[in-house]
Amino acid sequence: MKIKCKDLSYEEVMKLPRAEHKDPKRPSGFYRKLVQTLSRGELKKVHFTFENHGMERLGAEEPCLILMNHSSFIDLKIAETIFKDRPLNIICTSDGFVGKEGLLRNIGCVPTQKFVSDTTLIKDMVYCLRTLKDSVLLFPEASYSFDGTATPLPQSLGKCLKLLKVPVVMVRTHGAFLRDPLYNGLQVRDVPVSADVTYLLSPEEIAAKPVEELNDILREAFTFDNWEEQRRLGIKVREPFRADGLNRVLFQCAHCGLLGQMKGSGTRISCGGCGTEWELMEDGDLYRIPTEAEKASRAEEPETEMFFSLKKEFRSVPEWYAWERKKVREEILADQYRLEIPVEIRMMVDMKSIYHVGEGTLVHTPKGFHLTGCDGKLDYRQAPEESYGLYADYYWYEIGDMICIGNRDALYYCFPKNGEDVVARTRMAAEEMYQIALSKKHNLGG
Numbered sequence: 001m002k003i004k005c006k007d008l009s010y011e012e013v014m015k016l017p018r019a020e021h022k023d024p025k026r027p028s029g030f031y032r033k034l035v036q037t038l039s040r041g042e043l044k045k046v047h048f049t050f051e052n053h054g055m056e057r058l059g060a061e062e063p064c065l066i067l068m069n070h071s072s073f074i075d076l077k078i079a080e081t082i083f084k085d086r087p088l089n090i091i092c093t094s095d096g097f098v099g100k101e102g103l104l105r106n107i108g109c110v111p112t113q114k115f116v117s118d119t120t121l122i123k124d125m126v127y128c129l130r131t132l133k134d135s136v137l138l139f140p141e142a143s144y145s146f147d148g149t150a151t152p153l154p155q156s157l158g159k160c161l162k163l164l165k166v167p168v169v170m171v172r173t174h175g176a177f178l179r180d181p182l183y184n185g186l187q188v189r190d191v192p193v194s195a196d197v198t199y200l201l202s203p204e205e206i207a208a209k210p211v212e213e214l215n216d217i218l219r220e221a222f223t224f225d226n227w228e229e230q231r232r233l234g235i236k237v238r239e240p241f242r243a244d245g246l247n248r249v250l251f252q253c254a255h256c257g258l259l260g261q262m263k264g265s266g267t268r269i270s271c272g273g274c275g276t277e278w279e280l281m282e283d284g285d286l287y288r289i290p291t292e293a294e295k296a297s298r299a300e301e302p303e304t305e306m307f308f309s310l311k312k313e314f315r316s317v318p319e320w321y322a323w324e325r326k327k328v329r330e331e332i333l334a335d336q337y338r339l340e341i342p343v344e345i346r347m348m349v350d351m352k353s354i355y356h357v358g359e360g361t362l363v364h365t366p367k368g369f370h371l372t373g374c375d376g377k378l379d380y381r382q383a384p385e386e387s388y389g390l391y392a393d394y395y396w397y398e399i400g401d402m403i404c405i406g407n408r409d410a411l412y413y414c415f416p417k418n419g420e421d422v423v424a425r426t427r428m429a430a431e432e433m434y435q436i437a438l439s440k441k442h443n444l445g446g
Contacts, residue, residue, distance in 0.1 A: 001073075003397035004099035005346065006353040010374035013357055018409070019350040024089050024124050026132045027108025035107060036084050039077035046074070046179060046193040050082055054199035055169070060085075063129045063136075064167040067200070069150065069222060070139040071176035078173060078195055079137050087134040091121070093391075095411070097351045108134070111351070114142045114391040116407055122163065129166055141222070142389060144182045146249050146424050147321040148226035152431055154388050155438070158214035161206050168201040170221050177226040178237060178284075182394050183248040183264075189239045227316045230284040243267050243280040246317070248394055248401070251421040252324050254278075254314055255288070260420045286314055321424075328425060329432045332366050339364040339426055343403075343414040345373050354397075354413065362403065362414045364426055366433060369405050371412055380405070380412060384433035385441070392427040403427075 058064055066088075068079060076090065087108070094111040097104050104111075110128065112121045128134045141151040161168060175193040180186070200221060206214065230237070246264030253262060253271035261272040268289070270277040277289040314320040331337035343362045347355045360373015369382040382405050391404035400415045401423045416422055 001397060003095065003399075004353045005399075006355055008355045008357060010347075010357045010377045013347050013349055013355045014410075016349050019094075021120060022105070024110045024128050024132065024134075025105050025108065026087060026134055027089065028106040031103070031106045032080065032084070032088075032108070035077075035080050039081055042074065043077060043081060043193075046175070046191070048078065048081070048193050048195075050078075050195040050197055052197050055197060057199045057202065058167055058169065061133070062167065063133055064169050065125075065129075065161070065164055066135055066137045066169045066171060067140055067218070067221070068137060068171040069173060069224070070141050070144050071173055071226070072144065072180035072182070074176050074180065074193065075139070075173065078176070078193070079171065082171065082195065082197055083135065083137075087132070088137055089125075089128040089132070089134045090137045091125070091139070094351070095348055095354065095397075098348070098354055099352070101351045110136075113406070113408065113411060114404070115387040115389045116411075117386070118408065122160065125160075125164060129164060140218070143391060143393070143427075145177060145226075146182060146427070147318050148177050148181065149318045149321075150222040150224055152389055152435075153215070153218055153222060155215065157218055158211035161201065161214055162211065165203050165206065167199065167203060168206070170196075170198045170200040172196045172198070172221070172224065174229065175235070178230055178235060183245045184241070185245045185395055187239070187241050187244060189237050189242065191235060191237060225316075225318055227284040227318055234283070236282040237284065238282050240266055242282075243269050245394070246280065248421050249317060249424055250320050250324070251425055252327065254320055254323065259425075260422075262421065280317075284316060286316060286320065324425070325428045325432065328429050329436075332429060332432055332436060335366055337364075337366060337429055339422060339429070341420070341422060342417045343371075343373070344400075344417060345371070345378070346399075346413040346415070348406075348411040348413070349409070359417075360414075362416075364429060368433070369430075371405065371414065378412075382406075384430070385437040387430070388434045390427040390430035392423045394423065 089108045089110050091112055092109040094113050097111050110124050112118055125136050128136050140153050140157055145151055173195045175191045179191040179193055180188050243264045246269045247262035250262055250269055252259050255276040256274040258273040263270055268277050268279050279287045279289060340363045343360055345357050345360050347357050358374045360371060363370040368384045371380045393402050396402040403414045403423060403426055404411055406412045
């Protein structure tokens with residue numbers, strides 16, 4: 001999928017009128033039916049099924065808040081199919097509306113800026129639930145999972161449930177990540193997809209529980225590991241490209257510690273610095289390939305599966321990813337973390353186009369983001385405590401890997417020019433900085 005882009009100077013973009021807020025629309029029956037019809041082919045191909053758990057507690061015409069984990073684009077097709085008989089407004093990223101605002105509003109989509117404080121979104125959700133009498137679908141993680149596990153949820157989610165005062169339904173997909181992981185460059189695998197639809201909380205339960213307990217319930221509901229599920233269910237991913245682009249997630253060598261030297265290709269990921277290789281097995285396990293020297297030292301020992309298992313340093317992608325996160329957090333706490341890269345800059349200020357405004361430099365330190373460019377005209381700073389996460393993506397609208405920062409006035413999409421795998425590291429650094437800032441505030445009694 002591509003997005004409408006236009007070349008303009010930074011000054012021209014800043015003079016453009018901002019998009020006006022519009023109240024959400026009840027979804028058009030015609031367009032929803034069209035989306036559901038167009039979804040059938042793909043869902044049939046993945047043998048999609050779903051199971052309801054406690055859903056008899058939800059009235060047929062009772063509006064509810066639907067929370068769903070976010071793995072790939074098929075999620076929207078799944079939601080429209082599961083709730084085909086229920087009027088549904090879907091909270092979507094605002095850039096998805098560029099060039100197709102009318103269509104998305106007719107489907108019932110409501111725009112929001114990812115990881116930007118937006119009180120308007122709460123008002124829109126209340127309007128959908130109470131005025132339109134529609135249910136609302138929200139992806140609280142806001143971004144696709146990079147490593148196949150849950151991404152952080154906003155601390156304000158429990159307060160949001162208290163304000164909305166409607167039943168909460170959880171949709172947990174199975175197989176959607178394995179079928180189309182973001183790192184793999186839109187290469188789809190042959191994996192069945194299913195979902196569990198669970199009545200999670202009633203309005204009475206929400207009213208009776210403190211915000212902290214509601215957040216704990218939500219965190220538990222959004223705790224999962226798609227790789228562990230793959231092993232447990234015996235799902236085999238046999239495609240020969242299953243490790244293509246895995247370096248986007250596993251960007252630091254687990255053997256020598258070098259950054260930006262990893263390459264995922266075929267079924268293996270390797271380090272360009274020390275030469276160490278790992279095999280991504282069909283069951284999702286990672287195995288380090290013995291070096292020639294190691295093989296020679298064990299010449300008399302058959303290279304059985306047990307031999308290979310002794311050589312693995314991390315069992316799975318999430319374990320390796322968690323180690324990378326730990327290293328990033330240590331750098332932040334030691335005030336040693338720093339990213340400084342040249343970037344191509346595109347901006348969004350309305351829903352007519354994404355504007356290519358030139359080049360610049362993106363710096364990220366424990367003090368936050370600092371973006372400069374456009375011949376000195378652009379100078380934007382963003383503190384760590386301003387957002388609990390970071391909008392970052394791979395091969396964003398077929399343009400390239402991307403880091404997005406900004407506010408309600410303008411979003412800045414930064415595309416690294418040096419080809420290094422910095423997107424995942426930057427996202428986890430932003431998440432860790434926020435948690436550190438939150439912890440400091442709490443300890444100071446703020």
